Amino acid sequence: MADTKERKLPAPSVSQETQAYWDAAAKGKLLVRKCTSCGQLHHYPRTICPFCFSDKTEWIEASGKGTIYSYSVMRRAPVPYAMAYVTLAEGPRMVTNIVDCDFDKLKCEQAVKVVFKPTDGGPPLPMFTPV
Numbered sequence: 001m002a003d004t005k006e007r008k009l010p011a012p013s014v015s016q017e018t019q020a021y022w023d024a025a026a027k028g029k030l031l032v033r034k035c036t037s038c039g040q041l042h043h044y045p046r047t048i049c050p051f052c053f054s055d056k057t058e059w060i061e062a063s064g065k066g067t068i069y070s071y072s073v074m075r076r077a078p079v080p081y082a083m084a085y086v087t088l089a090e091g092p093r094m095v096t097n098i099v100d101c102d103f104d105k106l107k108c109e110q111a112v113k114v115v116f117k118p119t120d121g122g123p124p125l126p127m128f129t130p131v
């Protein structure tokens with residue numbers, strides 16, 4: 001059953017390397033990095049490509065669509081929550097939370113879309129909800 005209480009989310013640490021990512025999140029956009037040397041997309045948004053180690057990467061806007069790869073529901077927390085790996089439609093997989101749903105109905109390969117949840121004094125965090 002979905003819990004109506006919201007978890008208080010701490011503000012993420014913003015650096016010069018991730019500033020554009022968090023600025024886009026504040027506008028409701030999810031960004032990933034694309035390597036212009038090998039063509040691979042990656043998330044967490046770092047400037048060095050984890051595939052070929054090139055520093056020739058650029059921001060691209062993701063569709064915000066994906067599927068649940070794996071998940072775990074934390075029921076013993078003060079406010080239960082679901083952690084998950086979501087595979088974005090563009091390919092990269094990211095660690096996130098699944099929100100605004102009945103945790104008992106979640107399943108792997110379920111379609112999800114990005115939503116942005118407010119944090120305590122910082123930019124919103126991208127999370128996902130079933131479609």
